[in-house]
Amino acid sequence: MDNNRQPASYGGPDAYQPDLYPDDPLDIWEKEGPADDHQPQWRATKSRVDEWMDVDFQFGGSRIKRKTIALIQLGAAAMVPLFFMLPSVVTLNSNTISVSGDDTLGTGAEMCLFLCLLVTPMVTLTGMRWFVPLRKWYGIMVAACAICDALGAGFTDTFAGGFLGRLAGHVFELMGFMMVMLLIPLLIISNTWAQRKLGRYWKRLQRLTYAIWALLALHLILLEGFGLERGANGSGFAGDGDPIFHQRLYQYSAASLFLLTLRLPPVRRWIVARRREGRNWLVWVTIAPTFALFMFAMIFIVNEEIFKGIDSFRETPSAE
Amino acid sequence: MSETYARDGQLQAAAGIVILMVTGLVAAVLVIAGLIYATGISGRHKAALAAAACEPNLSPSGLQCTDVGMLTAQYLAIVNPAMQQVNTDAATYTANERHDLGAAEAALTAEVASEHGLGARLAAFPFPPVMVPVANSLEQAIQARATLLAEQARSSSLTQLRSFSQRVKVANLAVQTEMKLLRQAVGTRPTASQEP
Numbered sequence: 001m002d003n004n005r006q007p008a009s010y011g012g013p014d015a016y017q018p019d020l021y022p023d024d025p026l027d028i029w030e031k032e033g034p035a036d037d038h039q040p041q042w043r044a045t046k047s048r049v050d051e052w053m054d055v056d057f058q059f060g061g062s063r064i065k066r067k068t069i070a071l072i073q074l075g076a077a078a079m080v081p082l083f084f085m086l087p088s089v090v091t092l093n094s095n096t097i098s099v100s101g102d103d104t105l106g107t108g109a110e111m112c113l114f115l116c117l118l119v120t121p122m123v124t125l126t127g128m129r130w131f132v133p134l135r136k137w138y139g140i141m142v143a144a145c146a147i148c149d150a151l152g153a154g155f156t157d158t159f160a161g162g163f164l165g166r167l168a169g170h171v172f173e174l175m176g177f178m179m180v181m182l183l184i185p186l187l188i189i190s191n192t193w194a195q196r197k198l199g200r201y202w203k204r205l206q207r208l209t210y211a212i213w214a215l216l217a218l219h220l221i222l223l224e225g226f227g228l229e230r231g232a233n234g235s236g237f238a239g240d241g242d243p244i245f246h247q248r249l250y251q252y253s254a255a256s257l258f259l260l261t262l263r264l265p266p267v268r269r270w271i272v273a274r275r276r277e278g279r280n281w282l283v284w285v286t287i288a289p290t291f292a293l294f295m296f297a298m299i300f301i302v303n304e305e306i307f308k309g310i311d312s313f314r315e316t317p318s319a320e
Numbered sequence: 321m322s323e324t325y326a327r328d329g330q331l332q333a334a335a336g337i338v339i340l341m342v343t344g345l346v347a348a349v350l351v352i353a354g355l356i357y358a359t360g361i362s363g364r365h366k367a368a369l370a371a372a373a374c375e376p377n378l379s380p381s382g383l384q385c386t387d388v389g390m391l392t393a394q395y396l397a398i399v400n401p402a403m404q405q406v407n408t409d410a411a412t413y414t415a416n417e418r419h420d421l422g423a424a425e426a427a428l429t430a431e432v433a434s435e436h437g438l439g440a441r442l443a444a445f446p447f448p449p450v451m452v453p454v455a456n457s458l459e460q461a462i463q464a465r466a467t468l469l470a471e472q473a474r475s476s477s478l479t480q481l482r483s484f485s486q487r488v489k490v491a492n493l494a495v496q497t498e499m500k501l502l503r504q505a506v507g508t509r510p511t512a513s514q515e516p
Contacts, residue, residue: 242361245354254350261343269329270336286340289348296354 046129053130067130074134078115078141081108082148084309091315098156099317103308105149106176110216110248111301112142114255117213121262124271125283136190139209143187150180172222179215182208213256220249245300254297258290391448395506398445399499402438409434421478428473435466451505458498465491 046054053067084104088096116138123129150167157166159173168177186208188194195202224247244250261267274283311317409431416423439462447455468484468491475481 242364244357257343257347261339264336264339266332266336267339268336269332270340273333286337286344289344289351290340292351293347296351 047127049126049128050130071131071133071137074131075137078112078138081105081111081145081305081309082141084108084305084313085148085152087313088315093315094156096312096315096317097152098158100308100312101152101156101317102149104305104312105145105152107248107301107305107308109142109145109149110252111298111305112138112145113209113213113216114259114298114301116142116209117259121259124262124268125275125287127275140187140190142212143183143190146176146180146183147187150177170222172219175215175219175222179212179219182212182215186212217249217252217256220252224249246304248304251297251301251304254293255301258287258294261290262287392506395445395503398441399438402434402441405434406431406438417482418478421475421481424478424481425473425475428469432466432470432473435462435469439463439466451502454498454502454505458495458502461491461494461498465495 053070054065056063056065059069081104085097085101087093088101116135119132119135119138123132153173153176154163154167159166159169161169166173168174186206189198189202189205198205226249262271271283271287274280409427412427413424413431416427439459442455442459442462445455465488468487472481472484472488475484
Protein backbone atom coordinates (compact mmCIF):
# COMPACT_ATOMS: atom_id res chain seq x y z
CA MET A 1 0.00 0.00 0.00
CA ASP A 2 2.69 2.44 0.96
CA ASN A 3 4.61 1.65 -2.19
CA ASN A 4 1.68 2.83 -4.25
CA ARG A 5 1.40 6.13 -2.55
CA GLN A 6 3.32 8.89 -4.23
CA PRO A 7 5.05 11.51 -2.17
CA ALA A 8 3.63 14.96 -2.41
CA SER A 9 5.13 16.77 -5.35
CA TYR A 10 5.77 19.94 -3.45
CA GLY A 11 7.92 20.87 -0.54
CA GLY A 12 7.99 23.64 2.00
CA PRO A 13 7.36 23.70 5.69
CA ASP A 14 3.77 22.61 5.40
CA ALA A 15 4.39 19.73 3.04
CA TYR A 16 2.57 16.58 4.00
CA GLN A 17 4.44 14.72 6.73
CA PRO A 18 2.24 11.84 7.82
CA ASP A 19 4.28 11.06 10.91
CA LEU A 20 4.21 14.57 12.17
CA TYR A 21 0.62 15.70 11.93
CA PRO A 22 -1.81 14.04 14.29
CA ASP A 23 -5.17 13.17 12.95
CA ASP A 24 -4.28 13.69 9.32
CA PRO A 25 -7.01 12.56 6.96
CA LEU A 26 -4.55 10.28 5.23
CA ASP A 27 -3.70 8.32 8.36
CA ILE A 28 -6.63 6.04 7.70
CA TRP A 29 -4.97 4.72 4.56
CA GLU A 30 -1.95 3.63 6.51
CA LYS A 31 -3.73 2.14 9.49
CA GLU A 32 -6.77 0.47 8.12
CA GLY A 33 -6.13 -0.35 4.53
CA PRO A 34 -7.66 1.35 1.54
CA ALA A 35 -11.33 1.97 1.00
CA ASP A 36 -13.12 0.18 -1.76
CA ASP A 37 -12.62 3.17 -4.00
CA HIS A 38 -9.01 3.69 -3.01
CA GLN A 39 -6.98 5.69 -5.50
CA PRO A 40 -3.50 5.93 -4.03
CA GLN A 41 -2.24 8.80 -6.14
CA TRP A 42 -4.90 11.33 -5.32
CA ARG A 43 -2.64 13.21 -2.94
CA ALA A 44 0.09 13.63 -5.53
CA THR A 45 -1.60 16.68 -6.95
CA LYS A 46 -2.27 19.90 -5.14
CA SER A 47 -5.66 21.52 -5.15
CA ARG A 48 -6.11 24.54 -7.38
CA VAL A 49 -6.40 26.79 -4.36
CA ASP A 50 -3.16 25.41 -2.91
CA GLU A 51 -1.42 26.15 -6.22
CA TRP A 52 -2.90 29.66 -6.32
CA MET A 53 -1.79 30.26 -2.75
CA ASP A 54 1.75 29.13 -3.57
CA VAL A 55 2.20 31.85 -6.20
CA ASP A 56 4.60 34.68 -5.32
CA PHE A 57 3.77 38.33 -5.80
CA GLN A 58 5.73 41.53 -5.42
CA PHE A 59 5.35 43.09 -2.00
CA GLY A 60 7.51 46.14 -1.38
CA GLY A 61 11.03 45.17 -2.33
CA SER A 62 10.61 41.42 -2.02
CA ARG A 63 8.49 38.58 -3.26
CA ILE A 64 6.01 36.96 -0.98
CA LYS A 65 3.60 34.06 -1.32
CA ARG A 66 -0.12 34.72 -1.30
CA LYS A 67 -0.62 32.13 1.39
CA THR A 68 1.81 33.97 3.67
CA ILE A 69 -0.45 37.02 3.63
CA ALA A 70 -3.54 34.87 4.15
CA LEU A 71 -1.91 32.98 7.02
CA ILE A 72 -0.82 36.20 8.74
CA GLN A 73 -4.34 37.60 8.49
CA LEU A 74 -5.98 34.45 9.77
CA GLY A 75 -3.36 33.95 12.46
CA ALA A 76 -3.58 37.52 13.75
CA ALA A 77 -7.05 36.81 15.16
CA ALA A 78 -5.46 34.50 17.72
CA MET A 79 -3.47 37.41 19.16
CA VAL A 80 -6.62 39.35 20.03
CA PRO A 81 -7.18 37.87 23.54
CA LEU A 82 -3.64 38.78 24.62
CA PHE A 83 -4.00 42.21 23.00
CA PHE A 84 -7.17 42.84 25.01
CA MET A 85 -5.26 42.20 28.25
CA LEU A 86 -2.28 44.37 27.35
CA PRO A 87 -3.40 47.64 29.03
CA SER A 88 -4.22 45.97 32.35
CA VAL A 89 -0.90 44.11 32.32
CA VAL A 90 1.08 47.26 31.49
CA THR A 91 -0.68 49.21 34.25
CA LEU A 92 -0.60 46.19 36.62
CA ASN A 93 -4.35 46.59 37.12
CA SER A 94 -4.98 43.56 39.32
CA ASN A 95 -8.71 44.36 39.55
CA THR A 96 -9.20 44.02 35.79
CA ILE A 97 -6.97 40.94 35.56
CA SER A 98 -8.85 39.32 38.41
CA VAL A 99 -12.40 40.18 37.32
CA SER A 100 -12.40 39.86 33.55
CA GLY A 101 -8.93 38.51 32.68
CA ASP A 102 -10.01 34.91 33.24
CA ASP A 103 -12.96 35.31 30.88
CA THR A 104 -10.98 37.13 28.22
CA LEU A 105 -8.07 34.70 28.25
CA GLY A 106 -10.09 31.58 29.03
CA THR A 107 -12.56 32.22 26.24
CA GLY A 108 -9.64 33.21 24.01
CA ALA A 109 -7.92 29.90 24.71
CA GLU A 110 -11.15 28.04 23.96
CA MET A 111 -11.58 29.95 20.71
CA CYS A 112 -8.00 29.21 19.64
CA LEU A 113 -8.42 25.54 20.60
CA PHE A 114 -11.48 25.22 18.38
CA LEU A 115 -9.71 27.00 15.53
CA CYS A 116 -6.74 24.66 16.00
CA LEU A 117 -9.04 21.64 15.97
CA LEU A 118 -10.87 23.02 12.92
CA VAL A 119 -7.84 22.72 10.65
CA THR A 120 -8.00 18.93 10.21
CA PRO A 121 -11.73 18.82 9.38
CA MET A 122 -11.22 21.62 6.86
CA VAL A 123 -8.40 19.64 5.22
CA THR A 124 -10.75 16.65 5.08
CA LEU A 125 -13.56 18.72 3.62
CA THR A 126 -11.68 20.82 1.11
CA GLY A 127 -8.55 18.84 0.33
CA MET A 128 -6.58 22.07 0.68
CA ARG A 129 -3.47 22.21 2.83
CA TRP A 130 -2.27 25.80 2.55
CA PHE A 131 -3.78 26.67 5.94
CA VAL A 132 -2.26 23.69 7.81
CA PRO A 133 0.48 25.86 9.44
CA LEU A 134 -2.32 27.64 11.29
CA ARG A 135 -2.83 24.50 13.39
CA LYS A 136 0.56 24.97 15.02
CA TRP A 137 0.06 28.72 15.45
CA TYR A 138 -3.40 28.38 17.01
CA GLY A 139 -2.02 25.65 19.25
CA ILE A 140 0.73 27.95 20.47
CA MET A 141 -1.82 30.68 21.15
CA VAL A 142 -4.02 28.23 23.10
CA ALA A 143 -1.04 27.59 25.35
CA ALA A 144 -0.16 31.29 25.61
CA CYS A 145 -3.71 32.30 26.56
CA ALA A 146 -4.16 29.41 29.00
CA ILE A 147 -0.82 30.01 30.74
CA CYS A 148 -1.50 33.75 31.05
CA ASP A 149 -4.99 32.94 32.35
CA ALA A 150 -3.53 30.64 35.00
CA LEU A 151 -0.87 33.17 36.01
CA GLY A 152 -3.46 35.93 36.22
CA ALA A 153 -5.70 33.77 38.39
CA GLY A 154 -2.78 32.67 40.57
CA PHE A 155 -1.62 36.21 41.24
CA THR A 156 -4.86 38.19 41.41
CA ASP A 157 -7.81 35.95 42.33
CA THR A 158 -9.31 36.27 45.78
CA PHE A 159 -9.53 32.56 46.64
CA ALA A 160 -7.69 31.36 49.73
CA GLY A 161 -4.62 29.13 49.72
CA GLY A 162 -1.90 31.23 48.19
CA PHE A 163 -0.74 31.00 44.57
CA LEU A 164 -1.29 27.26 44.26
CA GLY A 165 -4.60 27.43 46.10
CA ARG A 166 -5.83 30.03 43.63
CA LEU A 167 -4.59 27.90 40.74
CA ALA A 168 -6.02 24.57 41.81
CA GLY A 169 -8.00 25.13 45.00
CA HIS A 170 -11.37 24.47 43.39
CA VAL A 171 -12.20 21.49 41.22
CA PHE A 172 -12.99 23.59 38.15
CA GLU A 173 -9.68 25.38 38.62
CA LEU A 174 -7.92 22.06 38.98
CA MET A 175 -9.22 21.08 35.55
CA GLY A 176 -7.87 24.34 34.14
CA PHE A 177 -4.57 23.78 35.91
CA MET A 178 -4.32 20.27 34.44
CA MET A 179 -4.95 21.68 30.98
CA VAL A 180 -2.11 24.14 31.47
CA MET A 181 0.15 21.36 32.71
CA LEU A 182 -0.56 19.42 29.51
CA LEU A 183 -0.19 22.48 27.31
CA ILE A 184 3.27 23.35 28.60
CA PRO A 185 5.01 20.23 27.21
CA LEU A 186 3.03 20.56 23.98
CA LEU A 187 4.20 24.16 23.70
CA ILE A 188 7.80 23.13 24.36
CA ILE A 189 7.76 20.48 21.62
CA SER A 190 5.92 22.62 19.10
CA ASN A 191 9.11 23.30 17.11
CA THR A 192 10.65 21.52 14.14
CA TRP A 193 13.71 20.44 16.13
CA ALA A 194 11.52 18.62 18.65
CA GLN A 195 9.51 17.08 15.81
CA ARG A 196 12.70 15.62 14.36
CA LYS A 197 14.08 14.46 17.70
CA LEU A 198 10.87 12.84 18.89
CA GLY A 199 9.98 11.27 15.54
CA ARG A 200 6.81 9.21 15.71
CA TYR A 201 6.46 9.90 19.44
CA TRP A 202 5.92 13.58 18.64
CA LYS A 203 2.64 12.79 16.98
CA ARG A 204 1.52 10.63 19.91
CA LEU A 205 2.38 13.40 22.33
CA GLN A 206 0.42 15.88 20.25
CA ARG A 207 -2.65 13.73 20.83
CA LEU A 208 -2.65 15.15 24.35
CA THR A 209 -4.62 17.91 22.64
CA TYR A 210 -7.62 15.59 22.83
CA ALA A 211 -7.14 15.23 26.60
CA ILE A 212 -7.13 19.03 26.82
CA TRP A 213 -10.30 19.13 24.73
CA ALA A 214 -11.95 16.68 27.17
CA LEU A 215 -10.66 18.52 30.25
CA LEU A 216 -12.16 21.71 28.86
CA ALA A 217 -15.54 19.96 28.89
CA LEU A 218 -15.07 19.05 32.58
CA HIS A 219 -13.88 22.58 33.34
CA LEU A 220 -17.02 24.04 31.77
CA ILE A 221 -19.36 21.49 33.37
CA LEU A 222 -17.99 22.44 36.78
CA LEU A 223 -18.02 26.13 35.97
CA GLU A 224 -21.42 26.45 34.29
CA GLY A 225 -23.32 23.27 35.08
CA PHE A 226 -25.62 21.54 32.60
CA GLY A 227 -28.55 23.88 32.98
CA LEU A 228 -29.43 27.52 33.18
CA GLU A 229 -30.00 27.79 36.90
CA ARG A 230 -27.65 30.73 37.13
CA GLY A 231 -29.73 32.50 34.55
CA ALA A 232 -26.94 34.77 33.43
CA ASN A 233 -24.32 32.46 32.00
CA GLY A 234 -21.82 33.93 29.63
CA SER A 235 -21.24 37.47 28.71
CA GLY A 236 -21.72 38.94 32.11
CA PHE A 237 -24.91 40.94 32.27
CA ALA A 238 -28.06 39.60 33.81
CA GLY A 239 -30.29 41.63 31.54
CA ASP A 240 -29.12 39.92 28.40
CA GLY A 241 -32.08 37.58 28.15
CA ASP A 242 -30.16 34.93 26.23
CA PRO A 243 -28.89 32.48 28.82
CA ILE A 244 -29.02 29.53 26.42
CA PHE A 245 -26.78 31.09 23.78
CA HIS A 246 -24.31 32.26 26.42
CA GLN A 247 -24.12 28.97 28.32
CA ARG A 248 -20.52 28.04 27.71
CA LEU A 249 -21.06 24.30 27.98
CA TYR A 250 -23.70 24.48 25.26
CA GLN A 251 -21.36 26.54 23.09
CA TYR A 252 -18.62 23.98 23.65
CA SER A 253 -20.91 21.06 22.84
CA ALA A 254 -22.31 22.66 19.71
CA ALA A 255 -18.85 23.48 18.38
CA SER A 256 -17.41 20.11 19.35
CA LEU A 257 -20.10 18.10 17.56
CA PHE A 258 -18.76 19.20 14.18
CA LEU A 259 -15.10 18.87 15.15
CA LEU A 260 -15.62 15.42 16.62
CA THR A 261 -17.83 14.05 13.87
CA LEU A 262 -15.36 14.95 11.15
CA ARG A 263 -12.60 13.13 13.04
CA LEU A 264 -14.39 9.80 13.01
CA PRO A 265 -12.60 7.52 10.51
CA PRO A 266 -15.78 6.27 8.76
CA VAL A 267 -16.93 9.86 8.26
CA ARG A 268 -13.56 10.98 6.95
CA ARG A 269 -13.44 7.99 4.66
CA TRP A 270 -16.88 8.75 3.27
CA ILE A 271 -16.05 12.42 2.73
CA VAL A 272 -12.73 11.71 1.03
CA ALA A 273 -14.41 9.15 -1.23
CA ARG A 274 -17.19 11.57 -2.24
CA ARG A 275 -14.66 14.32 -2.87
CA ARG A 276 -12.68 12.09 -5.15
CA GLU A 277 -15.85 11.23 -7.02
CA GLY A 278 -16.25 14.96 -7.62
CA ARG A 279 -19.41 15.10 -5.49
CA ASN A 280 -18.30 17.84 -3.12
CA TRP A 281 -21.81 19.27 -3.16
CA LEU A 282 -23.07 16.09 -1.48
CA VAL A 283 -20.45 16.42 1.25
CA TRP A 284 -21.35 20.04 1.92
CA VAL A 285 -25.08 19.37 1.89
CA THR A 286 -24.60 16.52 4.36
CA ILE A 287 -22.40 18.41 6.78
CA ALA A 288 -24.24 21.76 6.40
CA PRO A 289 -26.41 21.46 9.55
CA THR A 290 -23.48 20.37 11.71
CA PHE A 291 -21.31 23.13 10.29
CA ALA A 292 -24.11 25.67 10.84
CA LEU A 293 -24.34 24.57 14.47
CA PHE A 294 -20.57 24.96 14.79
CA MET A 295 -20.74 28.48 13.35
CA PHE A 296 -23.67 29.32 15.62
CA ALA A 297 -21.60 28.32 18.66
CA MET A 298 -18.49 30.12 17.43
CA ILE A 299 -20.45 33.35 16.91
CA PHE A 300 -21.37 33.39 20.58
CA ILE A 301 -17.90 32.40 21.73
CA VAL A 302 -16.44 35.25 19.69
CA ASN A 303 -19.21 37.54 21.00
CA GLU A 304 -18.22 36.67 24.55
CA GLU A 305 -14.56 37.25 23.75
CA ILE A 306 -15.22 40.65 22.20
CA PHE A 307 -17.43 41.94 25.00
CA LYS A 308 -15.26 40.67 27.82
CA GLY A 309 -12.14 41.67 25.91
CA ILE A 310 -13.28 45.25 25.36
CA ASP A 311 -14.14 45.48 29.06
CA SER A 312 -10.63 44.27 29.86
CA PHE A 313 -9.03 46.59 27.31
CA ARG A 314 -10.86 49.61 28.74
CA GLU A 315 -10.03 48.38 32.23
CA THR A 316 -13.68 48.54 33.21
CA PRO A 317 -14.18 44.88 34.07
CA SER A 318 -17.65 43.45 34.36
CA ALA A 319 -18.18 40.41 36.51
CA GLU A 320 -20.58 37.71 35.39
CA MET B 321 -7.60 -10.00 1.19
CA SER B 322 -8.98 -7.45 -1.27
CA GLU B 323 -12.52 -8.75 -0.67
CA THR B 324 -12.06 -8.14 3.04
CA TYR B 325 -10.85 -4.64 2.30
CA ALA B 326 -13.78 -4.04 0.00
CA ARG B 327 -16.32 -5.32 2.53
CA ASP B 328 -14.73 -3.29 5.31
CA GLY B 329 -14.66 -0.25 3.07
CA GLN B 330 -18.36 -0.57 2.26
CA LEU B 331 -19.20 -0.98 5.93
CA GLN B 332 -17.08 2.03 6.82
CA ALA B 333 -18.69 4.12 4.10
CA ALA B 334 -22.16 3.10 5.31
CA ALA B 335 -21.22 3.89 8.91
CA GLY B 336 -19.84 7.26 7.80
CA ILE B 337 -23.02 8.38 6.09
CA VAL B 338 -25.18 7.08 8.96
CA ILE B 339 -23.13 9.05 11.49
CA LEU B 340 -23.30 12.15 9.33
CA MET B 341 -27.04 11.83 8.84
CA VAL B 342 -27.70 11.37 12.56
CA THR B 343 -25.44 14.26 13.65
CA GLY B 344 -26.79 16.38 10.80
CA LEU B 345 -30.35 15.71 11.94
CA VAL B 346 -29.53 16.57 15.55
CA ALA B 347 -27.67 19.69 14.45
CA ALA B 348 -30.50 20.77 12.14
CA VAL B 349 -33.04 20.44 14.95
CA LEU B 350 -30.78 22.44 17.28
CA VAL B 351 -30.12 25.17 14.70
CA ILE B 352 -33.82 25.52 13.90
CA ALA B 353 -34.67 25.58 17.62
CA GLY B 354 -31.95 28.18 18.14
CA LEU B 355 -33.29 30.37 15.36
CA ILE B 356 -36.84 30.13 16.74
CA TYR B 357 -35.51 30.94 20.21
CA ALA B 358 -33.57 33.89 18.78
CA THR B 359 -36.77 35.49 17.48
CA GLY B 360 -37.81 36.13 21.09
CA ILE B 361 -34.58 37.83 22.12
CA SER B 362 -36.00 41.33 22.29
CA GLY B 363 -38.93 40.41 24.53
CA ARG B 364 -36.79 38.33 26.86
CA HIS B 365 -34.21 41.10 27.00
CA LYS B 366 -36.78 43.61 28.21
CA ALA B 367 -38.29 41.14 30.69
CA ALA B 368 -34.87 40.25 32.08
CA LEU B 369 -33.93 43.91 32.41
CA ALA B 370 -37.13 44.63 34.29
CA ALA B 371 -36.67 41.59 36.54
CA ALA B 372 -33.14 42.71 37.41
CA ALA B 373 -34.30 46.27 38.10
CA CYS B 374 -32.24 47.47 35.18
CA GLU B 375 -33.12 50.70 33.49
CA PRO B 376 -32.69 50.67 29.71
CA ASN B 377 -32.33 54.46 29.75
CA LEU B 378 -29.47 54.17 32.23
CA SER B 379 -27.60 51.89 29.83
CA PRO B 380 -25.89 54.09 27.27
CA SER B 381 -24.67 51.22 25.11
CA GLY B 382 -28.04 49.50 25.31
CA LEU B 383 -26.20 46.32 26.21
CA GLN B 384 -25.06 46.58 29.77
CA CYS B 385 -27.51 46.04 32.56
CA THR B 386 -27.19 49.23 34.55
CA ASP B 387 -29.45 49.98 37.47
CA VAL B 388 -29.65 53.10 39.62
CA GLY B 389 -27.41 51.63 42.30
CA MET B 390 -24.69 50.67 39.84
CA LEU B 391 -24.72 54.06 38.16
CA THR B 392 -24.59 55.84 41.52
CA ALA B 393 -21.71 53.65 42.68
CA GLN B 394 -19.76 54.28 39.45
CA TYR B 395 -20.39 58.01 39.70
CA LEU B 396 -19.36 58.21 43.35
CA ALA B 397 -16.25 56.15 42.64
CA ILE B 398 -15.14 58.98 40.36
CA VAL B 399 -16.36 61.98 42.29
CA ASN B 400 -15.51 61.07 45.89
CA PRO B 401 -11.73 60.60 45.52
CA ALA B 402 -11.50 63.66 43.27
CA MET B 403 -13.41 65.85 45.75
CA GLN B 404 -11.28 64.53 48.59
CA GLN B 405 -8.18 65.63 46.69
CA VAL B 406 -9.69 69.04 45.88
CA ASN B 407 -10.60 69.56 49.56
CA THR B 408 -7.07 68.61 50.66
CA ASP B 409 -5.59 71.10 48.17
CA ALA B 410 -8.06 73.78 49.32
CA ALA B 411 -7.12 73.18 52.97
CA THR B 412 -3.43 73.53 52.10
CA TYR B 413 -4.20 76.78 50.32
CA THR B 414 -6.19 78.14 53.28
CA ALA B 415 -3.34 77.29 55.64
CA ASN B 416 -0.85 79.26 53.52
CA GLU B 417 -2.85 82.09 51.91
CA ARG B 418 -1.78 84.67 54.52
CA HIS B 419 1.93 84.03 54.91
CA ASP B 420 3.44 81.81 52.18
CA LEU B 421 2.79 82.84 48.59
CA GLY B 422 4.78 79.97 47.09
CA ALA B 423 3.02 77.23 49.08
CA ALA B 424 -0.39 78.80 48.45
CA GLU B 425 0.24 78.97 44.69
CA ALA B 426 1.49 75.38 44.67
CA ALA B 427 -1.71 74.31 46.44
CA LEU B 428 -3.80 76.19 43.87
CA THR B 429 -1.89 74.59 40.99
CA ALA B 430 -2.51 71.17 42.50
CA GLU B 431 -6.18 72.03 42.89
CA VAL B 432 -6.39 73.06 39.24
CA ALA B 433 -4.87 69.73 38.22
CA SER B 434 -7.38 67.86 40.40
CA GLU B 435 -10.26 69.86 38.87
CA HIS B 436 -9.06 69.10 35.34
CA GLY B 437 -8.78 65.40 36.25
CA LEU B 438 -12.31 65.36 37.61
CA GLY B 439 -13.63 67.23 34.58
CA ALA B 440 -11.98 64.76 32.20
CA ARG B 441 -13.32 61.75 34.07
CA LEU B 442 -16.83 63.18 34.13
CA ALA B 443 -16.60 63.91 30.41
CA ALA B 444 -15.75 60.25 29.80
CA PHE B 445 -18.46 58.95 32.15
CA PRO B 446 -21.26 57.16 30.28
CA PHE B 447 -24.12 59.30 31.51
CA PRO B 448 -27.52 58.29 30.18
CA PRO B 449 -28.85 60.80 27.63
CA VAL B 450 -31.31 62.24 30.12
CA MET B 451 -28.49 63.32 32.44
CA VAL B 452 -26.11 64.66 29.84
CA PRO B 453 -27.27 68.34 30.07
CA VAL B 454 -26.77 68.38 33.87
CA ALA B 455 -23.39 66.69 33.53
CA ASN B 456 -22.35 69.24 30.89
CA SER B 457 -23.32 72.09 33.22
CA LEU B 458 -21.21 70.57 36.00
CA GLU B 459 -18.23 70.16 33.67
CA GLN B 460 -18.54 73.81 32.61
CA ALA B 461 -18.72 74.95 36.25
CA ILE B 462 -15.66 72.87 37.12
CA GLN B 463 -13.82 74.24 34.08
CA ALA B 464 -14.68 77.84 35.03
CA ARG B 465 -13.50 77.29 38.60
CA ALA B 466 -10.24 75.70 37.38
CA THR B 467 -9.60 78.66 35.05
CA LEU B 468 -10.19 81.07 37.92
CA LEU B 469 -7.87 79.14 40.25
CA ALA B 470 -5.18 79.03 37.58
CA GLU B 471 -5.45 82.80 37.25
CA GLN B 472 -5.26 83.14 41.04
CA ALA B 473 -2.16 80.95 41.12
CA ARG B 474 -0.37 83.47 38.93
CA SER B 475 -0.73 86.22 41.59
CA SER B 476 2.44 88.15 42.41
CA SER B 477 1.55 88.96 46.05
CA LEU B 478 -0.47 87.58 48.96
CA THR B 479 -2.84 90.56 48.70
CA GLN B 480 -3.52 89.89 45.06
CA LEU B 481 -3.96 86.20 45.88
CA ARG B 482 -6.62 86.90 48.50
CA SER B 483 -8.42 89.36 46.22
CA PHE B 484 -9.78 86.35 44.28
CA SER B 485 -11.56 84.94 47.33
CA GLN B 486 -15.02 86.29 46.54
CA ARG B 487 -14.95 85.14 42.92
CA VAL B 488 -13.71 81.73 44.00
CA LYS B 489 -16.59 81.46 46.52
CA VAL B 490 -19.10 82.12 43.73
CA ALA B 491 -17.39 79.55 41.50
CA ASN B 492 -17.44 77.03 44.36
CA LEU B 493 -21.13 77.61 44.87
CA ALA B 494 -21.81 77.03 41.16
CA VAL B 495 -19.90 73.72 41.25
CA GLN B 496 -21.69 72.60 44.42
CA THR B 497 -25.11 73.44 42.96
CA GLU B 498 -24.44 71.57 39.71
CA MET B 499 -22.97 68.65 41.62
CA LYS B 500 -26.04 68.45 43.82
CA LEU B 501 -28.30 68.47 40.76
CA LEU B 502 -26.31 65.73 39.09
CA ARG B 503 -26.20 63.66 42.25
CA GLN B 504 -29.98 63.91 42.47
CA ALA B 505 -30.32 62.92 38.80
CA VAL B 506 -28.02 59.94 39.21
CA GLY B 507 -29.68 58.77 42.39
CA THR B 508 -33.25 59.17 41.19
CA ARG B 509 -35.01 56.89 38.78
CA PRO B 510 -36.15 58.78 35.68
CA THR B 511 -39.85 59.34 35.40
CA ALA B 512 -41.95 57.65 32.73
CA SER B 513 -41.82 60.77 30.58
CA GLN B 514 -38.03 60.60 30.54
CA GLU B 515 -38.01 57.07 29.16
CA PRO B 516 -36.54 56.98 25.66
